[in-house]
Amino acid sequence: MKPKITLKDIARELEVSISTVSKALKNSEEISRDTKDKIQAFAKLYNYKPNNIAVSLKNRRTKNIGVIIPDIVHHFFTTVISGIEKYANAKGYNVLVCVSNESFDREVINMELLANGSIDGFIMSLSSETQLKKDYNHIKEVTQQGIPLVMFDRVTPEIACDKVVIDDEQGAFLAVKKFIESGKKRIALVTTDDYLSVSKARAMGYEKALKSHGISLDPSLILKLPSMEVEEEAFEAFFSDKKVDAVLCVNEIFAIHAMRLVQLKGKRIPEDISFIGFTDGLLSKYAMPSLTSIAQHGEIMGEEAAKMLIEKVEIETEEEQFSTTVLQPTLMERESTK
C-alpha cells in the first residue's frame, strides 16, 4: 500500500530537481555535501531503490540471463542451474528459467519471448524434439540479433556459439573399460535413439572401448529406447532374452530400473551382472546396491557456461570467436561394479 518511491517523488518532496537527486544518490562530486546528506537520508528513510525496468531500458542491459532447459525435474539439469545461479548471482545477474519440456514449440516460444529485451543472453540445452527435427532457425535468429548464447550438454554443430559439454564418448569409454578390466565379456548398452546428441556420443565411446580391447560389437546387445521414458516391456524382453554380464545405461533411471529387474530375477549385482549409469545423481547414490556412475559435473558445467556467457555479454567487441569447453567425466565407483 505504500508504492515504491521514485526519484521524482524525492525531488518533489525536497524541492530540488530530479537530476540533483539522481546525482546525489550516486554520490557525485558535483553536489554539495549538504544536499547530498539531505537527499541520501531521505532516500534511506523511504527505502529508495532504482527501478530495474527503467534502468534496463536506459542501459539496454537487463542483468538477466535466460536459461532454457528441456526438463527441470531431472537432477542433472537442476545441478546445472545451481551452477549458473551461483556464478550469475555473484556477478549481479538474475536467472530466468524457462522449461521447454522437451517440446520444440515451447522452446521457440520461450526463446522469442525472452529475446525481446528480457535478457542479455541465453544459456540453453536443446529439447529432444528440436534435436529430432533438426530445426534451429529460432536459435539462429537469436544469435543473428547479436544476443550471446552458450549451449550446454545437448548441443549442435549447426549453431556457432560457445559450448560446454562433457566428453560423453570418453565417459562411456571409461565405463566399458572398467567392465572389461574386471573380466566382463558380454557388455550391453541401454540407450535412446541417436538423435539425442549425447546418446550418440556415448554409443560411440561404447563401441570404441570394445574395439580397442579386441571385443567385437554385438548389435543385439544394444537396447535402444525411443525416448527417455522407461518402457517396461522392452526392458523385460531384453533382459530375459539376453545373457549379459555388464550393462551401461545412458541415464540413471534406466540403470536403476534394469537393476531392479535383474535382481527380481535372482541375479546378484555385481557378481553376476555389473551396472554403470550416466548422471551421478541421488538415485545412483541411494540405490540398492548403490550405482557406479559417470559424473557429469553439472554444477561446474553451469558455472562454466555462466562465465562464458557473462564474458560475452560484457565485452564490447564484435569478433566472432567461439570456443567449446569439454569437461572430463569421472567414474564414481560404488557397489554395482567391482
Place this chain on the structure above:
Amino acid sequence: MKPKITLKDIARELEVSISTVSKALKNSEEISRDTKDKIQAFAKLYNYKPNNIAVSLKNRRTKNIGVIIPDIVHHFFTTVISGIEKYANAKGYNVLVCVSNESFDREVINMELLANGSIDGFIMSLSSETQLKKDYNHIKEVTQQGIPLVMFDRVTPEIACDKVVIDDEQGAFLAVKKFIESGKKRIALVTTDDYLSVSKARAMGYEKALKSHGISLDPSLILKLPSMEVEEEAFEAFFSDKKVDAVLCVNEIFAIHAMRLVQLKGKRIPEDISFIGFTDGLLSKYAMPSLTSIAQHGEIMGEEAAKMLIEKVEIETEEEQFSTTVLQPTLMERESTK
C-alpha cells in the same frame, strides 16, 4: 549483427510517424487499409517484436513472476516449479527462479532485487534459516509495497498473504495409522528440528495418530536431526539402539538411508520393519524395496499458487482478502509397507 528493429526504425523507413506504426500494428480502425498493409508487411519482413522492457515500463506490468525457493535440487521444489511454469506460461507469464539455498541473506537479496520492478508478484517457500531466525521483515516490506505474494509449503502465520500447503499433520497421521493397522507397535519418527514448519506439523500428526489409537508416546523413538543433512552416526546410533518395527521419515532421503542401514543389519522390509517417507519422488519409486510415501502433489501446489498469484496480480481492487488452500496428501503404497 542485425540489432532488433524498433517502431522508430519502421517509421523512418516508411516515412510515417511512430504513432501511425504503433496503431497500424495493433490493427487500429483509425488507420487506412493501405498503410496498415504496408506497415504490417514491413514489420513481418523485419520480424518486428515489441520490446518487453519498454512495454513493462509503460504498463507497470512485467508479466514476470518471481519464485524464491530454498533449494532447486530437491525433487519436491522442482515439481512445484513445473506446476508454476505450466500455469504461468499458459497465462503469458515468465517465471524468474531464484534459489535462496536455505540462506536468510540470499533470500533477502533475491527478494529485494526482484522487487524493484522486475516482477509482478512473488511465489515463495521460506528458507530454513529464515524460519529459524523468525525474521520476516523483508517479506513484510514487499507486501506493504503492494506486491502480491503467495507462500507455499514452508509458510508462516506472521505474514498475511495467500498460501498453499499440504496438510502435513494429516499426512503423518495417515502414515502412522497405516502402520498401526498393519500391526506395528513401536513406531519411530525421523525428523528435523521443530523450527521447520512442516516438520513440526508432521510431528504433531505422528503424536495425534498414536494417541488416537491408544499408544502412548515414547520420546526415545523420535530422532531429531538438526538439519536436512543426513548424519551418519546419529542414524547408526539410533537404529542399533532402538527396537522399532516401523519408521516414518520426514523426507525420502532420510527414509532411503535408514532402509539401507537396517537392511545391512539383516532386517527384512517390510516384515521386520516398515518404512514410510514424505515426498513422493524418484527415490521412493526406485528404491529397493520401493518406498511407501506421502505424496505432496508439488505440481498441483505450483499450479494452485500460480493461479492465486496471477488472480491477485490482475485484479484491481485493494481489498485484503487472503486465503489458504490446504491440499490433501495421498499415501502411495509400495513395497516398504504391507
Place this chain on the structure above:
DNA sequence: TTGTACGCGTTATCAC
C-alpha cells in the same frame, strides 16, 4: 552547485 533537456521504446490522448 544545481537544473534543463533528451533519450531509451512503447502506448494513449488529443489535435490536425
Place this chain on the structure above:
DNA sequence: GTGATAACGCGTACAA
C-alpha cells in the same frame, strides 16, 4: 487518417 505530444523512471551531457 495521420501525427505530435506526453508519460513510464532513470541517467547524463550540457547549460546556467
